[in-house]
Amino acid sequence: MLTDPGRHLADSVSRLADCLAHWAAVAPDHPALLHEGQSFDYAALDAAVSETAERLETRGLRPGDRLFIVGENTPATVMLVLAGNRAGGVVSVVNGRMADSEIRTLHDFADPRIAAFACDGSAAATAHARALGAEGDGPIRLGQTRDSLPEPRGQDPRRDTALIMFTSGTTGRPKGVMLSNACLLDQAKSQCIARALTPADTLYAVSPLSHNIGLVGNVLAAFAAGCRTVLPIRHDAGYLARMLAEGEITVIVGVPQLYAGLVEHAVREGMTFDGARLRVAGSGGAPLDPALKERVRGLLGVNLSNGYGATEFVPVSRTPLHLLDRELAANVVGVPSEGVELRIVDADGTDRPEGEAGEIWVRGPFMMQGYFRNAEATDEVMRPGGWLATGDIGEFRDGLLSIVGRQKEIIIRSGFNVYPTDVEAALSTHPDVSAVAVVGRPVQGNEEIVAYVTALPGRSLDPQALRDFVRPVLTAYKIPSEIVVLDVMPVGPTGKILKAALKTRA
Structure with a gap:
């Protein structure tokens, strides 16, 4: 353990992989990772990472070289991320479930020295490995070494680029967010402190490792704290419910839809959670419905806490523990995280007064x-x-x-700006609504508001009744022109609602 109790492990190491090495040295037998019946303690996982790093270096990975990883939520993906980091490389993780054309576009843009494929339990990653000419038949397969220009390296590894995380698809030029070792360690430390993580915790990590909340907010934060991580390849509400009921899970950080699905499953199956030890339920990525928060509290005895961030800067804000008992609106995301400065500005960069909307500007250690x-x-x-x-x-x-919304999502109706989040927050308070998404629909000289909703199990929704429900809380121009009831809301691999798919229907 660290000799200075006021100093966090993330402050004392230079690279992400150093956290793993620390726990392998001081608590080698402590469980680190559980996946589909496989279990790794810290010593075994650290040894596997070192072996993989040596394999990458033998193949030709040099400090500063980019390592392009295709995989899903499996141990091999985790090993490749930390092995690439241990070797001084710059890693990128893309979801193996993406289409071949998407993988190729991102691969070509990343211009990696080596492409690696985490094939343990992922048929999709295995298929991509074959398509891109990777060798071997084991859980980790490597492509051919390519000529590429490494990223610069300095005297302090903490300042070196460690991760390039992609934030866009394949239409237009991809965006790769470059994050340093220091930034990632600070992000992991922030999660550890905000969640009060200790080695006694077990964290359920379902968000894809190709996204910040999955890789940094869950797995790397757990390794910084010496926790055990449960890493299912795909989210299964029944599996999570059983783990919770058996007292196996103490911390969850995910999107609101994860909790909605958990509650629906538990109610449908008549489950109780008297033996649950869950103490932290963090939420982000979408508005947090107060009704969902109340259902989770009634079922599991914990308060959902909402937060906000972006791949370029996370966490921006979190709801502090002392506010979790308050009834907060669905789009409230708390107060700025420690060390974060935040401004609300108009189009000219002038600060807006409290209570008036504007663009969010931030600066701080997570940039x-x-x-x-x-x-x-x-x-x-x-x-x-x-x-x-x-x-x-x-x-x-x-x-x-x-x-309130995103600049690009603003709906301009009859000359008025309508932020979808406002309408979503109002509709989500209806007791029969499970999920809601609001998009704009162009009409001649104007835009209409279209809301898509799904009902809780055993409930039904009437569009006109929903419009009447929100009239007292929304101004007239914010009332949806149409409300569409769906059986299932389209969601992506992170559980976020796919508004792009809904826009094509509108």
């Missing part, structure tokens, strides 16, 4: 280094003084930050 090989895109979001313009619209009320 990206920029977009990979895309100085123009970097300049578009960076502002004088080191501020990042997030593109999200927010406001402060009573010292709490609320997310």
Whole structure:
């Protein structure tokens, strides 16, 4: 353990993989990873990472070289991330369930020295390995070494680029967010402190490792704290419910839809959780319905806490523990995280007064280094003084930050700006609504508001009754022109609602 109790492990190491080596040295037998019946303690996982790092170096990976990883939530993906980091490389993780054309586009853009494939239990990653000419038949398969220009390396490994995380699809030029070792360690430390993580915790990690909440907010934070991580390849509400009921899970960080599915399963199966030990239920990525928060509290005895961040800068804000008992609106995401400065500004960069909406600007320790090989895109979001313009619209009320919407999602109806989050927050308070998403629909000279909703199990929804329900809380121009009831809401691998798919229906 660390000799200085006031200093966190993440402050004392230079690279992500050093956290794993620390726990392998001081608590080698402590469980580190559980996946589909496989279990790794810290010593075994650290040894596997070292072996993989040596294999990468033998293949030709040099400090600063980019390692392009295709995989799902499996041990081999984790090993490759930490092995690439231990070897001084720059890793990128892409979801093996993406289409072949998407993988190839991101691979070519990343220009990696080596492509690696985590094939343990992932038929999709195995297929991509074959398509891109990787060798071997084991759980980790490597492509041919390519000529590529490494990223710069300095005297302090903490300042070196460690991760390039992709934030866009394949239409147009991909964006790769560059994050340093220091930034990632600070993010992991922030999670550890906010969740009070200790080696006694077991964290359920379902968000894809290709996303920040999965890789950093869950797995790397767990390794920084010496926790055990449960890593299912795909989320299964029944599996999670059983693990909770048996007292196996103490911490969950995920999107609201994860909790909605958990509650639906538990109610349908008549499950009780008298033996549960869950103490932290963190939420992010979408508005947090107060009714869902109440259902989770009634079922599991914990309060859902909402937060906000972006791949370029996370965490921006969190709901502090002393506010979790308060009834908060669905789009409230708490107060700025420790060390984070935040502004709400108008189009000219002038600060807006409390209670008035504007673009969220942030700066602090969690800032990206920029977009990979895309100085123009970097300049578009960076502002004088080191501020990042997030593109999200927010406001402060009573010292709490609320997310109103995204600049690109604003619906302009009859000359008025309508933020989808406002409408979603109102509809989500209906007792029979499970999920809601609001999009704009162009009409001649105007835009209409279209809301998509799904009902809780055993409930039904009437569009006209829903419109009547929100009239007292929404101004007339915010009332949806149409409300569509769906059996199932389209969601992506992170559990987020796919608004792009809904826009094609509108």
